[in-house]
Amino acid sequence: MAKRVLNITIFLYCLIITNAQVFDIINYGAKAGGADISKALLNAWKAACTSSKPSIVLIPKGTFTLKEVYLLGPCKAPQIAITNQGSVVALPQPTSVKADNEWIMIQYVDHLTINGNGVYDGVGAKSWTLNREHCWNTTQCNQFPNNFGLHNLKHLTVRDITSKDAKSFHFIISDVQNATFQNLKVTAPENSPNTDGIHIGKSRQVTIKDSSFKTGDDCVSIGDDTQGVNITRISCGPGHGISIGSLGKYNNEKPVVGVWVTNSNLSNTMNGVRIKTWAYSQPNEASNMHFENIRMDNVGNPINIDQLYCPSGGCNMNMPSRVKLSKISFKGIRGTSSTPVAVNLVCSATFPCQGVEIGNIDLKFKGGDAQFICSNARPAFSGKQNPKINCR
Template sequence: MASILSFTTFCLSLLLTALVVMARSPPSKIYDVRKFGAVPDGRTDNRKAFLKTFNEACQYKGQSHVVIPKGTFLVSIVEFVGPCRGPINFYLRGVIKAGAGIGNGKGRWITFRHINRLTVTGGGTFDGQGETAWHHNDCSQNPNCPSLPISIRFDFVRNSLVSGITSLNSKNFHINVMGCTNLRFKGIRIIAPSESPNTDGIHIGLSSKILISKSIIATGDDCISMGPGSRKIHVRGVWCGPGHGISIGSLGKYPDEDDVSDITVKDSVLQGTENGLRIKSWASSHECKVFNVLYQNIIMKDVNNPIFIDQQYCPSGGCDNSKASSVQIHNVRFQKILGTSKSKEVVKLRCSSRYPCRNIKLSNIDISYRGPHGPGESVCLNVNGRSTLQKGGSCAF
């Protein structure tokens, strides 16, 4: 009987503690941008109203909701900077539209920085108006080309979620992830024409525990690109195309770049992309490593270069190819990659002669080439590993 009374007392104590905590927690609070002066006419610059709304919400100790209702809100360059005192929900129902042209050359439009427990959701759209600026992108010929704005930056954001929003026609990258931890992207849409330059869907660098799932990315450059310092990145259920595929790199351009490791890409579809699953490092590069990478259960539909390791990456020419890449790639698995290729070379593993790829494993690869030049082939240079290809030639490691 004593033990029963003791247990009952313990349960009542827990219940009372929970009730006290709930009583002390302030209720959630809504901050509508219109109440801070925002005008949804598509012409008025709402930067100051948005910034004031966010700053007020950021200082609230409880759950705050920054609400952007239906309508089109023109917003110039704005930075939403924490830390905030409580969780904050950026709830976008309408359209946030960038100004036309190249902006002020600072390379950014909407930035979320130093925020913990941020949610960006609501089903609305970030419209970058990229079509007004893409013709200024002549960087391959002009070293003094203007820096076009990235649509949405997440800098040093932790324990956060981006869900159900659309990024439309960015001028540069759609989304840039830098210095973030435990950031999830779920059910988002990223849309730009195939000819739009440098409109990477999601670019990741110096970040860990990033999840991208159940999303559609159709753009003019890499659907997802993972740069130096990308660790524990998980991509699943993504539709990619048009675009340049899902890429690791490019790597080794600068000294002291952080390694890329523990990358998983699975259960996804690539259609009509310029590349499929690609790891790229610059020719004559600086040292860094790529390791522990898994590509699994991927469907290719008319993809150029479906499986591609390129350690002589040099998109604009003029690179020094006299020295081999110093990027070491090892422990990479390609499992159950199925579909069709637009290029005869279905598998291209062009690794470094200085640091050959190690422990590369290909299994259940069934990619057909139906072009005019016969069956598909595989090209494998400076590779150590194992392959069991069903279609697409074979690699003799």
């Protein structure tokens, strides 16, 4: 077969990774236009993974159907990339994916890059119709495939790609260390339930930057046992905002430590920046969480600590949350609220929030005066405060 000519993206990547080998899925039997490429992609991955040189798995320009794929390490290659220059399209049926509920699962790999300016289309419309009636009001969503499941990885880079119309989450990462997500475009309709942009759990040192999220659920959500998350220069909306939690639902959860959300914009989202813990929760802790220089445009509950979280009802609201929250700051947050309550600090009666700082807040409600609700917290205030302070 004639040697394929590399485009500028691959050429530049090869310059960065000296002596990189390219494993084009076309050379492993893939064909654009409808045939499933799962086997070809898996075989190209196996060849790249076992190479002794830095390797690139190439999905060239064109439209390719992918049923599902599980890409497993560890790899001999010191660095490995999946470079998609085309459009990879899932099967539309909600039950099309069988293995571990991930459309594309990658596990046990070090120094992985996912890039290439391509599109991953989860074709989620049929799945959303089965979740729409109950998913937003309960936690019992049908478990449909996530676009990407990224697990047990070290030194991960995901950049310059589009994740579109996932059946469920776009990216779910767990047990990942040192990850960067940059220049992503994540899109799903506002009425697509459970389509979180990126969910992070049990991970360390994760950066998300220079990216756009338009989803039917959280743009970014952060679960337990997570440390060192830096979210900066992102746009979020529509969607449910940026959330830490919910925490405290399960036994033996581990703390969240160190989250920074800065220099970002939220527009037409259901919530703004939110920390949520279950009412009558299991014990846990979350600390060192900071939100700074954030623009809100028509956002519901722009600043929200909710330690009475219970979306489906049935919780014992007389038993306060046992999640301890501390070292929290909200600074330089401005714009408009779509709800009367612009700042909502509802902390636990058993473990009041500790070390809360609020500075230079300017949030207006178009329907009248914005409100500030505060219970079981004693924030330290600085600079401008709009809405007016109301703490007890």
